[in-house]
């Protein structure tokens with residue numbers, strides 16, 4: 128197994144028998160990750176739990192396994208299925224420029240008829256516009272939870288918000304369905320209305336998801352809030368130590384109002400594949416998405432804690 132240290136990132140090759148794995152995500156289908164580990168190293172990364180299955184002892188964000196897999200057999204078997212690329216690694220990490228694993232994967236899935244969802248915090252995806260345009264049902268989602276580059280720099284090693292916004296526009300203008308994934312929403316910090324107005328003309332969907340502090344990173348985030356946003360400590364204490372839901376309920380109401388004022392559809396689950404009318408993205412309420420939601424897709428949950 129080759130092993131390379133590159134600017135303090137440990138890079139290794141790993142063999143994988145089958146790149147397609149059944150997804151446990153709410154969206155179902157398949158989850159495909161061309162790498163193990165994620166060098167964007169977000170402080171709130173829900174995927175960092177993966178580390179214990181990898182044999183790595185290095186901190187999350189400082190190692191990357193480059194997968195090698197045999198060509199996907201019978202890609203047509205995935206026709207009509209949702210295939211998510213990037214659930215526990217970003218397929219467009221800076222190292223993708225060199226290894227091109229995600230491009231290789233897209234080439235193998237090009238004629239599969241699968242519905243591809245790519246989640247990224249990068250603009251390297253613009254390199255693959257040619258391929259994406261040939262693929263039919265493709266959605267590209269960028270995680271953007273702030274317009275403040277300083278806060279972004281405190282949270283991740285990915286490209287600037289400006290570069291993500293520019294990439295979203297290019298992909299949208301190329302006729303590809305795009306999502307602005309406002310996640311995780313940091314109480315008192317994420318201004319989703321400001322982000323909405325920034326992106327409304329260049330995305331089809333806006334997904335909203337709350338910050339969840341169940342992982343081992345809770346202490347790091349709470350310490351960060353204490354240090355940089357001390358006035359928010361009582362709010363974070365109420366939400367993350369005392370289980371107070373009122374802040375996010377208020378945001379749900381705010382999101383619904385925002386949708387009404389801007390003639391956008393407001394739902395609590397994604398609609399079947401489709402494009403939104405330009406300037407009127409569909410707003411999807413994924414706050415506390417793990418909970419039971421309304422069956423009418425109104426954006427209002429039937430069960431509130």
Ligand code: SF4
Nearest residue numbers: 165167168169172215
């Ligand atoms: S980009 Fe996603 S997978 Fe990568 S570190 Fe950030 S949250 Fe985790």
